[in-house]
Amino acid sequence: MRKTSPGSFPVKPRLPEVTLYRLAFYVRVLERLSREGRELVRSEELARLCGVSPAQLRKDLSYLGGFGVRGVGYQVKSLERQLKRILGRDRLWHLALAGINDLGLALLSDRRLSRMGLRFVAAFDWREEWIGRIVQEVYVYSVDQMSYIVRESEVEIGVLTVEEPPAREMARRLSEAGVRAILNLGPEPLEAPEEGIILRNADLTLPFDLLTYALS
Amino acid sequence: MRKTSPGSFPVKPRLPEVTLYRLAFYVRVLERLSREGRELVRSEELARLCGVSPAQLRKDLSYLGGFGVRGVGYQVKSLERQLKRILGRDRLWHLALAGINDLGLALLSDRRLSRMGLRFVAAFDWREEWIGRIVQEVYVYSVDQMSYIVRESEVEIGVLTVEEPPAREMARRLSEAGVRAILNLGPEPLEAPEEGIILRNADLTLPFDLLTYALS
């Protein structure tokens, strides 16, 4: 089951990105089922709730090793736990927000994120009037303090919600300060400022385009 | 180039969903180039800025008919306009927000959306204390008035940012009231409440999972 690299080191089997994406969906639905007290679920039902085919679901899960019981189905709680572990959702992550605006404020106060183990431990801004304030229980630091605070608070993920400029500059600073990954929720795609840094562009307005296309 | 359906009616050539998604990216980068005064761009540069391969970009554009000039490149302004037309971004769309929370408020005040031609013309909530208020210049109606207001204001797209419950109920109401599409930005995937309604799930927390996976 486990693939080996040329040098025969065992490597994490490369999941297709789409599979990964679906895994995150499965987790959310499993959480709901779990909340509703369901103990068992069959691939057919879980697939329908997630909007995929049962074969797809079983194939996705089989990449990770069989979690189900033949003739029975999947244990909701156990599957949820396994998938979360694979997605890295079995521990706490420290986040920092770089650049404050409405969307950023909404994220800071979003209970879902902290329930998921994603905690904002700091915010950064370049505007005097924001520095030193506490918003949604998070302290706003000057950008100059970023390097120190990121190291001190063990921030691993930086979050951007602002436009370019200053998005690109903020990304560079975050990367310099030592975060390992950046989530860019701003409107414009950025490139990773440094080799080894993971940067994802996830513009909130993008799905609107898919809708307006479909409606045209 | 143009495909024909069995009955030989000309149909919009079905774009692969991934292509569509990339088109939206291209538009955003073209907007930036345009703002910066660039008139011409070659596939190699545009592709790099969008994080795809030049071959991919050219193939995507060739689905839509050749927009470029051999030996020269693409006219930034003209390509931007063409792509926007294809995505349905060449006109104004009326949106309604169903269920108010922090994320919803952030959307209402987001200038980018209105610059894109996406205008919130109404908001709906079930809580007495919200009804009748005006937030970010948008009036908050009771859910009972939805049917009337949606028709009157010609709302085509409904936007959800709330949890389930009441997300599912809100989706059903929107669909009943006559919107053609629903964007669910809430945490849990929903199914289209009715045949013919387009529903997209675009949970904001999803990209976080992809990052925590990559970092694990």
Place this chain on the structure above:
DNA sequence: TAGTGTGAAACGGTTCACAGCG
């Protein structure tokens, strides 16, 4: 000549159909 447009090959993901197992 430089860079687009595009068939054809290569790749990767999805679906199928059934073997395998509780």
Place this chain on the structure above:
DNA sequence: CGCTGTGAACCGTTTCACACTA
């Protein structure tokens, strides 16, 4: 017997390499 797990066939997307044209 029922439902999962999975090799193999299928299908759509990406990449390649080059014909084409301003």
